[in-house]
Amino acid sequence: MxxxxxxxxxxxxxxxxxxxxxxxxxxxxxxxxxxxxxxxxxxxxxxxxxxxxxxxxxxxxxxxxxxxxxxxxxxxxxxxxxxxxxxxxxxxxxxxxxxxxxxxxxxxxxxxxxxxxxxxxxxxxxxxASCTGGGMIAVLANPALFEEPFLSAHSEIAGITFHSHFAVSAETAHLNAIERGLHDRGVAFQRLAVSFAFHxxxxxxxxxxxxxxxxxxxxxxxxxxxxxxxxxxxxxxxxxxxxxxxxxxxxxxxxxxxxxxxxxxxxxxxxxxxxxxxxxxxxxxxxxxxxxxxxxxxxxxxxxxxxxxxxxxx
CATH class of the missing domain: 3.40.366.10 (Malonyl-Coenzyme A Acyl Carrier Protein, domain 2)
Structure with missing residues (x-):
């Protein structure tokens, strides 16, 4: 080998x-x-x-x-x-x-x-110089969760890490609402220390x-x-x-x-x-x-x- x-x-x-x-x-x-x-x-x-x-x-x-x-x-x-x-x-x-x-x-x-x-x-x-503020949230859940409107209407998938972990990007104005939606569903998440909605x-x-x-x-x-x-x-x-x-x-x-x-x-x-x-x-x-x-x-x-x-x- x-x-x-x-x-x-x-x-x-x-x-x-x-x-x-x-x-x-x-x-x-x-x-x-x-x-x-x-x-x-x-x-x-x-x-x-x-x-x-x-x-x-x-x-x-x-x-x-x-x-x-x-x-x-x-x-x-x-x-x-x-x-x-x-x-x-x-x-x-x-x-x-x-x-x-x-x-x-x-x-x-x-x-x-x-x-x-x-x-x-x-x-x-x-x-x-060119972009408005935004952010990223890491979500500990199956990426299929993204299909729910509280996520898909206000963010984009930034990446899929493994079967139960993905990240979304959104404008600053929508980050708090997305986090509330995740919290209400009992989903663990973490906002990343970034200033823009990468990806x-x-x-x-x-x-x-x-x-x-x-x-x-x-x-x-x-x-x-x-x-x-x-x-x-x-x-x-x-x-x-x-x-x-x-x-x-x-x-x-x-x-x-x-x-x-x-x-x-x-x-x-x-x-x-x-x-x-x-x-x-x-x-x-x-x-x-x-x-x-x-x-x-x-x-x-x-x-x-x-x-x-x-x-x-x-």
Whole structure:
């Protein structure tokens, strides 16, 4: 039997929080070096230090300003991936969900890291300049629930994670009513820390402005395969509009993992800030799957313990 292939998982908007990656940032090493180098680039485009934004506030406060969270997620994920690679944990392929597709493509060699970070920031600027406020709600229920009018009339499905978990996006004015409807039906839910209704028509006004920047990119054929959650397939060459599609189209995480699992056994490693992708994988794969799942960072601590267990088992 062949060894499992290693898949790095990169999460998107909503996975961020203040103090993410702090245990790694506070000690000398690859993670800190990468964060500091990327922050110099981000400061010129954002007008302030993204590192200061991440580490100056306390846990529990909402971290949802897109101009800061977009680059913050990218920086943490890229730095985490480089930390693992330096430690000898090397991916065979990368899977990016939504905004995580930027770091996934960069680690795969499809674009230069500075160009990628600038593109992330330009996307955030396009959203803030063009779109009205919105949000996303994660719903712990069968996606069939979306057919009920209180959801379908005022939101769009942003993604299906597994058989009993999906997300919807809506304008700010409808979020409270949607949550009341879920509460009245006894359905568990969580509003994500985002400022816009990603993966829905409500971000379409930003496309024209962002496309101007996309036309300046020089995308390369990746050195690693990319698992694409909006196409449920593996690709190596990025279409010109790839970095718009990944935040606009619904995330088909459930079907993407199902397609992967049909091809073999994997070691899934979540390099995102919150470990949510690792949790989703556990519910998305069949009980008979021989694949393994590993988180790295977490809002609950244990970052160093998670990383030690991962690097010691390579």
């Amino acid at each position: 062949s060894a499992p292939k290693t898949v790095f998982l990169f999460s998107g908007q909503g996975s961020q929080y203040y103090q993410m990656g702090r245990a790694l940032f506070d000690v000398p090493g690859v993670f800190r070096e990468q964060m500091l180098a990327l922050d110099l680039i981000a400061q010129k485009r954002c007008g302030r230090s993204v590192i200061d934004a991440i580490y100056s506030a306390g846990k529990g406060e909402p971290f949802d300003r897109t101009l800061l969270t977009h680059p913050a997620i990218f920086m943490v994920e890229y730095a985490m991936a480089q930390h693992l690679i330096h430690a000898g944990v090397v991916p065979d392929m990368n899977l990016g969900a939504s905004l995580g597709s930027f770091a996934a493509a960069t680690v795969a060699g499809c674009m230069d890291v500075e160009e990628a970070l600038i593109t992330v920031i330009e996307q955030a600027k396009a959203l803030e 829905s028509r409500w971000i379409d006004p930003a496309q024209e402005r962002f496309n101007i920047h996309l036309k300046t990119l020089g995308l390369s054929r990746g050195q690693l395969p990319l698992v694409c959650c909006d196409q449920t397939t593996t690709i190596s060459t990025l279409p010109e509009d790839y970095f718009w599609r990944v935040i606009r189209r619904p995330m088909q995480f459930r079907d993407t993992i199902a397609a992967l699992e049909q091809q073999g056994t994997y070691r899934y490693i979540d390099v995102g800030p919150s470990g949510t992708m690792a949790t989703f994988i556990k519910y998305a794969v069949a009980r008979t799957s021989t694949s393994s799942t590993h988180a790295t960072l977490s809002p609950f601590g244990n970052d160093q313990k998670n990383l030690a267990a991962l690097t010691n088992s390579r």
